[in-house]
Amino acid sequence: MPRDADRNPAAPGLLALVAAASLSSQRDAAPLFDCQSCGACCSYSAEWPRFSTEDDAQLDRIPEKYVALDLSGMRCEGVRCSALTGEVGKSTACGIYETRPDVCRACMPGDEECLMARAAHGLAVG
Numbered sequence: 801m802p803r804d805a806d807r808n809p810a811a812p813g814l815l816a817l818v819a820a821a822s823l824s825s826q827r828d829a830a831p832l833f834d835c836q837s838c839g840a841c842c843s844y845s846a847e848w849p850r851f852s853t854e855d856d857a858q859l860d861r862i863p864e865k866y867v868a869l870d871l872s873g874m875r876c877e878g879v880r881c882s883a884l885t886g887e888v889g890k891s892t893a894c895g896i897y898e899t900r901p902d903v904c905r906a907c908m909p910g911d912e913e914c915l916m917a918r919a920a921h922g923l924a925v926g
């Protein structure tokens with residue numbers, strides 16, 4: 801989930817209404833992406849919501865039912881993270897927003913991964 805979402809405690813997961821990062825001209829030109837009506841990056845690849853830099857205390861706060869059997873990351877159903885609720889492209893939320901993995905926090909609306917995931921779901925990318 802994007803760090804920008806952290807500025808809005810009510811925003812789950814990829815869920816704040818935020819401007820695309822101004823790291824490139826492409827992003828400058830990007831519209832606002834409302835993560836709460838998207839969720840594409842949470843339903844793109846089972847390889848994405850992997851655990852990486854979390855410490856044990858962080859990981860312990862993630863409910864076991866959402867964790868992959870091999871403990872490598874979030875449990876996914878196909879390409880969709882099991883913690884994602886709602887319908888991609890319409891209304892979504894992260895069920896563990898406050899304790900989501902670091903990779904989810906690093907994903908930013910408008911960044912390369914965001915645009916890739918949105919495109920795969922047929923959502924606007926610019």
Ligand code: SF4
Pocket residue numbers: 802814815833834835836838839840841842907908909910913914915917918
């Ligand atoms: S794909 Fe982009 S807009 Fe959609 S939820 Fe993820 S970060 Fe937000």
Ligand code: SF4
Pocket residue numbers: 801813814841842849874881882883884885893894895896897900901904
């Ligand atoms: S834990 Fe799952 S639903 Fe939550 S932000 Fe990460 S990928 Fe999305």
